[in-house]
Amino acid sequence: MARFEQDVAVYDSRRPDEPPDAHSRPTSEPAWVKWTLIGIAVLFLAALLLLPLLTVFTQALSKGIGTFLAAFTDPAGAAAIRLTLLVTAIAVPLNLVFGVCAAWAIAKYEFWGKSFLTTLIDIPFSVSPVISGMIYVILFGANSVLYPYLHDAHLQIVFAVPGIVLATIFVTFPFVARELIPLMQDQGTAEEEAALSLGANGWQTFWRVTLPNIRWGLLYGVLLCNARAMGEFGAVSVISGHIRGKTNTMPLHIELLFDSYNFAGAFAMASLLALLALVTLVAKTLLELRYGDELAATRRH
């Protein structure tokens, strides 16, 4: 008996990950295949993802730190940064509230037409960003039915900040809901029911039971939403009118600088957004490492 257990222990100790004689395992490939595949994957990801990222930072600093900083102190550059922050500060909180509401209704109840509603929420992901901007141009633009009323009320939407905000809201619309729905469906309703039966009211249940359970998924959804809101180009490009210093967001300002051959300036501005993307990725990786279980349901894109 003792011997048998020892055998098992020996067998088990060889099992994890890499056995010393990899060739003897029929469910793994020969070493040369393995290293060739790893080589292909590394080269492919380096050429497609890592080198572009490095290009952004080296090009940004290619003309020295002075030129790099000048891109942000330049009035048009500073205005672009301010506008991007303003638009994000409006769009992200609105989509956050919507995302939580939609996830609550969809995950905690069974109702007719639920899967159809889920599909509708996904629409902005499957629409070209250019179309996302165009629909607002058609709805509020100079040739639209609404335009005379808007004009009388001195409301300008197209080629102005409200249009940029609307287009940004549209493209970042599903992020929070998309992260929360599978997570909340996975968690079920037992804990909320327990809280309610112990006398908590709806708000207390949400703040003290549901929110702590979903906070990391919510944070991740908001991070993605924020990255996309600050970086949206196509939709905003269509509706903004590219008025320098007024309706140019950071991505539009990058295009302007790049097209006027101010590469160092364009990449300096781009490096800010690339940095934001890196922060988003690092936060995502840390969240997954630390709270992998709580995010498990969302690990499908």
Add this chain to the structure above:
Amino acid sequence: MAASLTRSTSLASDSLVRTARRRRAWSFVKPSVIPGFGVTLGLSLTYLTLVVLIPLAGMAIRSAALGPAELWRLATDQRTVNALWVSFGSSLVAALVNVVFGLVVAWVLVRYSFRGRRLLDAIVDLPFALPTAVAGIALSTLYGPSGWIGAPLSHLGIKIAYTPAGIVIALIFIGLPFMVRTVQPVLEELEQELEEAAATLGANRFQTITRVILPRLLPAILTGFALAFARAVGEYGSVIFIASNIPYKSEIAPLLIVIRLQEFNEPAASAIGMVMLVIAFVMLLVINLIQAWARRRYGAV
């Protein structure tokens, strides 16, 4: 006494269940003790309608008002048809490249352990987080005649930036995470026992991979392909910097929409938009059908 008591309670609970069931059959939502259904669903639907549904319907109505003949004339205009061909053709090539390399990357990330694996895993999400304009200027510099990759290639007589190959590179960049992140979780949950069984039945490793593993991955591969393709068709920001944007030759459909809008030719823009929307919805439908088929066949995706 005890028996009659249980019988009467069971009768009472029976009738309760029956009323509950009857009520469920009649009502729009399954009864629940959790509060807030009306508020959250109402808010979500209102927001969804205002931000997404009305603007999209506006564009549909606007292009329907043109009448079928005019719509057909605009959609079959030679420049439009060429732009659609460029968009769909290069998206198809890019999605096929992503099927091959995305599969290799997913395989390497799931099956092998090596130094730097976590970094590779994290960087795969970069295209989700990096703004498209930043990706566009970085790729066009990197693959341009004086870039780190473009310069050595131009010595060999190969041009990538400002050729159709450049469009494909940008679309591969955009689509890669869709492929990897769709295949990866399925590969992670594949039972190793299946491969062991195949091996004990005399299959060599190549047969096991092509006849056992790949068929199980097929639904995920098709879904990833469709997602990457759909995203690529609508892509604007990263492509316009690396493409030469020559009408009839290397002009993508979203760019033509932008050009038409700048000419205040909204009917032409919305006709192109409608064609792209219809195709995007067909793609969405295909994805859902693939997933339904896979669920029937393999349980869950």
